[in-house]
Amino acid sequence: MWIDGLLRRLFPLILAALMCLPAMATxxxxxxxxxxxxxxMAPLAKDWxxxxxxxxxxxxxxxxxxxxxxxxxxxxLHKRLVAWSKLTPEQRKxxxxxxxxxxxxxxxxxxxxxxxxxxxxxxxxxxxxVPPAAPAH
Amino acid sequence: xxxxxxxxxxxxxxxRSSIHLDGSTxxxxxxxxxxxxxxxxxxxxxxxxAWAGILTGSGRTTGSHRSQYYWAAAVLFAAILYSGxxxxxxxxxxxxxxxxxxxxxxxxxxxxxxx
Numbered sequence: 104m105w106i107d108g109l110l111r112r113l114f115p116l117i118l119a120a121l122m123c124l125p126a127m128a129t130x131x132x133x134x135x136x137x138x139x140x141x142x143x144m145a146p147l148a149k150d151w152x153x154x155x156x157x158x159x160x161x162x163x164x165x166x167x168x169x170x171x172x173x174x175x176x177x178x179x180l181h182k183r184l185v186a187w188s189k190l191t192p193e194q195r196k197x198x199x200x201x202x203x204x205x206x207x208x209x210x211x212x213x214x215x216x217x218x219x220x221x222x223x224x225x226x227x228x229x230x231x232x233v234p235p236a237a238p239a240h
Numbered sequence: 241x242x243x244x245x246x247x248x249x250x251x252x253x254x255x256r257s258s259i260h261l262d263g264s265t266x267x268x269x270x271x272x273x274x275x276x277x278x279x280x281x282x283x284x285x286x287x288x289x290a291w292a293g294i295l296t297g298s299g300r301t302t303g304s305h306r307s308q309y310y311w312a313a314a315v316l317f318a319a320i321l322y323s324g325x326x327x328x329x330x331x332x333x334x335x336x337x338x339x340x341x342x343x344x345x346x347x348x349x350x351x352x353x354x355x
Binding site: 114165167176177179180184186195197202220224 | 312316336337338339340341342343344345346347348349350352353354355
């Protein structure tokens with residue numbers, strides 16, 4: 104009989120705990136992050152507390168990789184993090200698909216494509232830095 | 241003796257000598273007593289093992305009790321399913337973090353991968 108009474112009392116608690124499990128696995132406020140997490144997510148510091156918890160969790164998983172990155176990779180991460188945070192989930196999904204497809208391309212071919220893209224970027228940058236020609240009188 | 245038996249009538253009948261009662265009335269009284277005892281037995285034993293009975297399908301519960309326990313089990317099952325699905329979704333996102341960090345630290349800019 105006591106088992107039944109115990110189960111009756113515990114049932115709402117068990118149910119509430121189960122329903123709250125996903126919520127309990129939520130991220131923390133900026134001030135509660137570890138120094139490593141704060142360093143990794145530094146570009147997002149200003150907007151961190153306004154991010155959805157799901158987004159925070161996504162970025163904290165990225166921060167787990169931070170200690171294993173080279174200084175150059177850390178710099179790239181910091182430069183790209185804000186742009187990455189503004190993408191829609193669908194855009195991120197497409198980017199992952201492209202990256203994975205590209206990583207299957209043979210290394211030589213991949214290097215050629217990378218070189219081509221770098222040249223395109225350089226020419227774009229050069230075009231934007233050249234002031235428009237003054238009209239002839 | 242076509243009227244329905246209730247507590248009061250049963251009490252009055254029991255106060256009389258059973259010798260004065262006809263056979264059919266005695267049989268009905270006996271049936272009523274057996275049914276009452278069976279119900280009492282079910283109420284006193286079912287709750288302790290009802291939870292196990294739900295799982296094994298052998299629970300000795302009355303209709304309303306069984307219905308309550310089935311609802312409770314269904315709600316519990318739905319909660320477990322919800323938690324499991326959410327946890328699974330988080331796991332998938334965790335798997336993506338390897339690719340995401342690779343994109344964010346690659347020597348190509350993210351524009352190369354973003355539409």
